Amino acid sequence: xxxxxxxxxxxxxxxxxxxxxxxxxxxxxxxxxxxxxxxxxxxxxxx
Numbered sequence: 523x524x525x526x527x528x529x530x531x532x533x534x535x536x537x538x539x540x541x542x543x544x545x546x547x548x549x550x551x552x553x554x555x556x557x558x559x560x561x562x563x564x565x566x567x568x569x
Contacts (some may be wrong), residue, residue, distance in 0.1 A: 523549050528556040 523542060527535060542549045544549055 523547055524552070525550070526552045526554065528554050530556075 525538075531559065535551070539549065539551075541547075
């Protein structure tokens with residue numbers, strides 16, 4: 523199995539990783555640092 527996700531997305535994939543490990547499924551994950559989490563701070567400080 524191969525997955526590609528951004529930095530914010532990764533936190534939602536933990537269950538899929540656990541199932542893959544449980545059934546011994548080979549897994550490659552490409553994590554793209556698209557700095558999405560960094561966008562939250564400027565918005566929050568303006569509020």
